Amino acid sequence: MRALSPSPLLGQVVVLGGSIAGLLTAHVLARHAERVTVLERDQYAAGPEPRSGVPQSRHTHVLLSSGIRALDELLPGLTRELRDAGAPHLSVPADLGVWQAGQWISRSHPSGPIMTPTRPLLERAVRERVLANPDIRVLTSTEATGLTGGPHQITGVTYRSRGGDHQARHSLSADLVVDATGRGSRTPEWLTALGAPAPDEELLETGRAYATCVFQTDELVPDGHIRGFYIVPEARQPLGTIILPAEGDRWMVTLSGPRGQAPPNDVTGFVDFTRDLPHDGPHKWLSTAQAVGRPVGFRHTTNRRRRYDRAARHRTGLLVVGDALCALNPVYGQGMSAAALNAVALHRELAGARATPATHRLQRAVLRSSRGAWQVATGADGAMPGANGNALRTGVGGRVVNWYLDRVSERVPGDPVVCRAFRDVFSLLAPPSSLLTSPRVLHRTLLRSPVQTPPDLPTP
Numbered sequence: 001m002r003a004l005s006p007s008p009l010l011g012q013v014v015v016l017g018g019s020i021a022g023l024l025t026a027h028v029l030a031r032h033a034e035r036v037t038v039l040e041r042d043q044y045a046a047g048p049e050p051r052s053g054v055p056q057s058r059h060t061h062v063l064l065s066s067g068i069r070a071l072d073e074l075l076p077g078l079t080r081e082l083r084d085a086g087a088p089h090l091s092v093p094a095d096l097g098v099w100q101a102g103q104w105i106s107r108s109h110p111s112g113p114i115m116t117p118t119r120p121l122l123e124r125a126v127r128e129r130v131l132a133n134p135d136i137r138v139l140t141s142t143e144a145t146g147l148t149g150g151p152h153q154i155t156g157v158t159y160r161s162r163g164g165d166h167q168a169r170h171s172l173s174a175d176l177v178v179d180a181t182g183r184g185s186r187t188p189e190w191l192t193a194l195g196a197p198a199p200d201e202e203l204l205e206t207g208r209a210y211a212t213c214v215f216q217t218d219e220l221v222p223d224g225h226i227r228g229f230y231i232v233p234e235a236r237q238p239l240g241t242i243i244l245p246a247e248g249d250r251w252m253v254t255l256s257g258p259r260g261q262a263p264p265n266d267v268t269g270f271v272d273f274t275r276d277l278p279h280d281g282p283h284k285w286l287s288t289a290q291a292v293g294r295p296v297g298f299r300h301t302t303n304r305r306r307r308y309d310r311a312a313r314h315r316t317g318l319l320v321v322g323d324a325l326c327a328l329n330p331v332y333g334q335g336m337s338a339a340a341l342n343a344v345a346l347h348r349e350l351a352g353a354r355a356t357p358a359t360h361r362l363q364r365a366v367l368r369s370s371r372g373a374w375q376v377a378t379g380a381d382g383a384m385p386g387a388n389g390n391a392l393r394t395g396v397g398g399r400v401v402n403w404y405l406d407r408v409s410e411r412v413p414g415d416p417v418v419c420r421a422f423r424d425v426f427s428l429l430a431p432p433s434s435l436l437t438s439p440r441v442l443h444r445t446l447l448r449s450p451v452q453t454p455p456d457l458p459t460p
């Protein structure tokens with residue numbers, strides 16, 4: 001892709017991390033830079049396979065409606081390619097058994113799409129499209145080890161090659177360094193080493209633990225009518241379950257439980273765990289299916305947001321995106337969509353710019369684009385028993401908002417208007433504040449009783 005600006009605004013850009021956030025950012029910045037270099041610690045496999053630098057790649061990865069839109073805006077036709085490669089495209093709630101607030105959501109409510117490719121398939125599709133651009137080069141098996149420059153200006157990175165001489169350190173200068181190294185980002189320590197303050201951190205954790213196992217079955221769809229299950233974890237019912245189809249006639253099954261109730265990592269225990277769900281539909285279906293391999297666990301589910309936007313005013317040359325900026329409890333399935341929204345925000349901020357934009361402006365735009373996801377994840381987690389952290393909503397205002405959102409949630413299963421508004425927020429199509437400002441949602445939430453839906457699995 002050729003630079004769109006008459007003269008590149010950004011000079012040399014180095015992106016650390018070549019996963020979803022790093023690749024999408026490289027794609028956007030390549031339009032405005034002389035050159036973009038991506039440093040990736042892993043070696044990429046030729047096929048769509050999990051890799052060690054992305055341990056979550058063995059877990060279910062849902063692409064929300066906002067993510068579908070954002071990816072197609074950035075890489076037109078990408079989700080069509082995924083569908084052609086077998087990635088399922090589902091309507092929610094029409095195609096799923098979704099259990100929330102003690103009942104099934106009516107499947108006749110207005111529906112929005114999600115996609116459920118495996119994570120390796122999605123990442124490979126993004127990678128192939130992005131790295132086809134000759135203005136982007138990628139150095140794999142290359143691990144970033146630090147930043148260069150000073151407290152007020154980042155001028156490059158240090159790195160080592162994982163394949164060759166481990167002791168040898170190299171450096172690369174850059175006008176802009178982008179950290180997209182994910183949840184394990186070390187930029188706070190690297191800044192401290194340069195004499196700059198580490199960013200403020202906002203945290204909220206519930207101790208939720210995850211396990212995922214792949215299944216196969218002769219049953220085309222669970223229960224013959226629906227294409228999967230989503231049992232939403234809530235304060236009164238803290239066990240979560242996601243059963244979704246993926247390409248290759250596989251089913252991705254993810255179970256999650258709060259602190260002290262981690263799903264087991266053996267197949268029998270994994271299936272037995274679903275006996276405690278509020279409905280026997282998922283257990284019955286899992287009992288007819290065969291596990292492919294063992295369940296894989298995951299425990300790093302803390303919501304963590306680093307406020308680089310506050311410090312960025314006094315510093316140039318560093319931008320942080322994706323999970324390195326805002327890591328979300330994965331149970332809400334938002335991270336990839338949020339990363340795509342980060343890239344769209346950058347694209348919009350840079351489009352039409354005549355002069356190099358200040359780094360803090362870019363950082364603020366990126367943070368703003370993941371604010372909705374942060375509010376959803378911390379709002380829902382904040383209501384869970386044992387939630388703690390400095391991002392917990394406390395005080396009278398927080399309690400009133402939680403009380404109201406609880407009422408919204410109770411009305412989702414039986415009220416099509418509240419369901420649509422709620423799903424739009426969860427899909428990151430609308431800000432959480434829309435649940436408080438829409439007169440129709442307010443009226444139904446405050447003045448109408450919840451409508452009961454049938455106790456059996458919903459039929460179309």
Ligand SMILES: Cc1cc2nc3c(=O)[nH]c(=O)nc-3n(C[C@H](O)[C@H](O)[C@H](O)COP(=O)(O)OP(=O)(O)OC[C@H]3O[C@@H](n4cnc5c(N)ncnc54)[C@H](O)[C@@H]3O)c2cc1C
Nearest residue numbers: 017019021041053056061062144182322323330333335336
């Ligand atoms: C269990 C689990 C389930 C999830 N489910 C969903 C879901 O259903 N839907 C959804 O949208 N999101 C989900 N997510 C979140 C999603 O995986 C991430 O938000 C998404 O991958 C974007 O992350 P990223 O690109 O910022 O970081 P990552 O995908 O974590 O990638 C970081 C990259 O940086 C590289 N790297 C790390 N350190 C260095 C270094 N020093 N030098 C060079 N390279 C480095 C790594 O090798 C890797 O390639 C889930 C996450 C987890 C943990």
